[in-house]
Amino acid sequence: MLVLVACVLAVLGAGLLGGRLSLLVQVPLRASWLPLVALLMQVVILQVVQSGPRPMLVAIHVFTYVMAAGFIWLNRTIPGLMLLAVGAASNGVTIALNDGTLPTSAWAMAAARIHKDPTVFLNAGTVAHPVLGFLGDVFAWPAPLPFANTFSVGDVLIVAGVAYGANRITGSRLGRVLGPPARADNVASEPDPGPDVSPEVSPEVGPEVGPEVGPPVAVADPGRRPAYSNQRSGWGMIGARPAAPAQAAALGRPDDRS
Numbered sequence: 001m002l003v004l005v006a007c008v009l010a011v012l013g014a015g016l017l018g019g020r021l022s023l024l025v026q027v028p029l030r031a032s033w034l035p036l037v038a039l040l041m042q043v044v045i046l047q048v049v050q051s052g053p054r055p056m057l058v059a060i061h062v063f064t065y066v067m068a069a070g071f072i073w074l075n076r077t078i079p080g081l082m083l084l085a086v087g088a089a090s091n092g093v094t095i096a097l098n099d100g101t102l103p104t105s106a107w108a109m110a111a112a113r114i115h116k117d118p119t120v121f122l123n124a125g126t127v128a129h130p131v132l133g134f135l136g137d138v139f140a141w142p143a144p145l146p147f148a149n150t151f152s153v154g155d156v157l158i159v160a161g162v163a164y165g166a167n168r169i170t171g172s173r174l175g176r177v178l179g180p181p182a183r184a185d186n187v188a189s190e191p192d193p194g195p196d197v198s199p200e201v202s203p204e205v206g207p208e209v210g211p212e213v214g215p216p217v218a219v220a221d222p223g224r225r226p227a228y229s230n231q232r233s234g235w236g237m238i239g240a241r242p243a244a245p246a247q248a249a250a251l252g253r254p255d256d257r258s
Contacts, residue, residue, distance in 0.1 A: 002141055003148035003158060010163035018168025027078060027169060034071035038064040042123065050120040057121045058100030065092030079182045080165025087157025094135045094154070095123070103127040103136030108150040111140035124150065 015021045040086070041064050045057045065088065072085040087134075095102050100126040116125050124137050137150035167175030168182040175181065 001179065002147045003152055005147050006155075006159045007162045010159055011166045014166040014170045014175065015165065016069040017172035017174050019167060019172030019175060021170055023170050029078075030074040031071055034067045038067040038071075045121065046123055050122075052121070052200045054100070054121060055075050061100045061121075061123065062092070065095065066098065068092075076242075078165060079179075080161040080163070082161070083164060084158050084161030087154040087159075087161060090135050090154035090157065091152060094132045094152075097131040098127050098136075101125050102126055102152065103130035103133045104150050105136070106137045108137055108140040111142040112148045112150050113143040114148075114150065124149045 011021065011024070041060055045052075045060050050057070067084070068088055069092070072081055072088065075081055076085070089166055091102060101122055104124045104126055106126060118125065127133070127136075130136060135153055137152045137155075139151050139156075141148055141151065164178065166172075168178060169175070171181040
């Protein structure tokens with residue numbers, strides 16, 4: 001409960017620093033059901049069947065951390081989640097190495113005024129010969145403060161990851177100091193293609209079509225031999241040679257050679 005309350009306060013703190021908390025609900029989460037199911041399983045083994053077969057309870061407890069690890073991996077690009085992952089891994093590995101229980105120091109339990117029944121399955125409690133005991137619950141939020149409890153280095157990293165991500169995503173003043181504002185959709189959207197710089201393509205131009213060419217036409221000038229023209233209207237007047245002398249005399253024209 002202490003870690004959950006600390007995470008909620010970290011999120012609210014981002015709002016007090018000018019962050020837009022509404023951006024948090026816009027973050028797309030993959031397999032969001034995984035942590036919810038894992039939390040429900042922990043509640044069952046710690047509150048309902050804590051007196052059941054210990055090997056089964058230990059296996060379920062460790063498996064809940066595996067589920068949490070899968071959720072973190074699928075959403076690893078969200079700001080702060082990798083820091084949270086380090087904290088969760090610290091707790092999970094320590095629990096797995098200590099037969100399903102996170103070692104708790106006697107001093108921390110006394111400061112928080114916590115008394116646990118050693119005959120039932122506990123997620124955190126005293127261990128005779130702890131492995132990596134310094135990663136266990138060696139700190140205390142002492143009584144009579146509200147939510148008095150013990151906590152570990154992993155718990156501190158989990159809260160720090162939540163605080164970092166909340167400030168980055170909401171764009172709070174602290175978040176802008178920590179880094180550039182993170183997109184609420186975690187760059188899930190497609191990048192802006194920018195202005196279109198493709199070369200302009202001109203309309204397709206077919207071969208130039210000139211005036212329709214008709215058949216060759218003869219020259220109508222009686223003083224010149226017929227020539228050919230490519231004019232559509234008929235015989236043309238270009239390219240003709242001078243007429244012969246006899247033909248010129250008959251037409252009343254002087255001989256060009258006299």
